[in-house]
Amino acid sequence: MDRCWSEAVRANPSLFDGPVAAVTAVERDGSDGLVLRWVRATYRFRMLRHVPGAPVHRSLFVCVVQPTDDGRLLVGRMAPWTTHPGRWQLPGGTVEPPAGDERLDLAAVCRHAARELDEETGSGTPADALTLWLTVRHRRGGVGVLFTAPPLPARVVRERYAGVVEADTARGADPEFDRIELIHAPAGLSGLDGPHAAYLQPVLDHDTAPGPTGPPQRLLP
DSSP states (O other): OOOHHHHHHOTTTTTTOOEEEEEEEEETTTTTTTEEEEEEGGGGGGGGGGGOOOOOOOEEEEEEEEEEEOEEEEEEEEEETTSSSEEEEEEEEEOOEEEEETTOOOHHHHHHHHHHHHHHHHHOOOOOOEEEEEEEEEESSSSEEEOOOOOOOOHHHHHHHHHHHHHHTTTTTOSSSSEEEEETTTOOOOOOOBBBOOTHHHHSSGGGBBBBTOEEEEEEE
């Protein structure tokens, strides 16, 4: 694992071995709930997937669907220095372990989603304004928890993102999203130049609307 990580860092020196919450098990809780078991790890744990026979913990990530008041959704393109350069995705990221004895529960995951949304787009939307919408599971085992944010005027979305770019540039940093687009779902994906996250197509499909028993799950390729 360490050797694979060293090779990855040589290829992309900006990689940061930060703390992450890695999923070890996913269990059903009744008809519409999930219980996730997790351990504290660092980002390099993902390198285990390249080590034959190694136990592989799965990623836990959050995303936020930010709609505009004209029916479009915000997607961002990951900057060249990130782990997925050029990939289009929703605002979000890998969940970090809580500090000290704090619980990693749904409220904590929601706060993390709100923080990611604000850092990447300048939204300023508080956690209590987000709504749990959808969970997705990758065939490799990763679990994503998706929230929806209240609609904003398209002009406001672009202005707030421009503010993030200006602030990051002023402190000598590059924004995590080097570009954003507002697209109509699901046809808008075809107009994006480059790859996109596996969860985007299911999220943008109309049949992923919340059902009467809670957030639906989608299995990703």
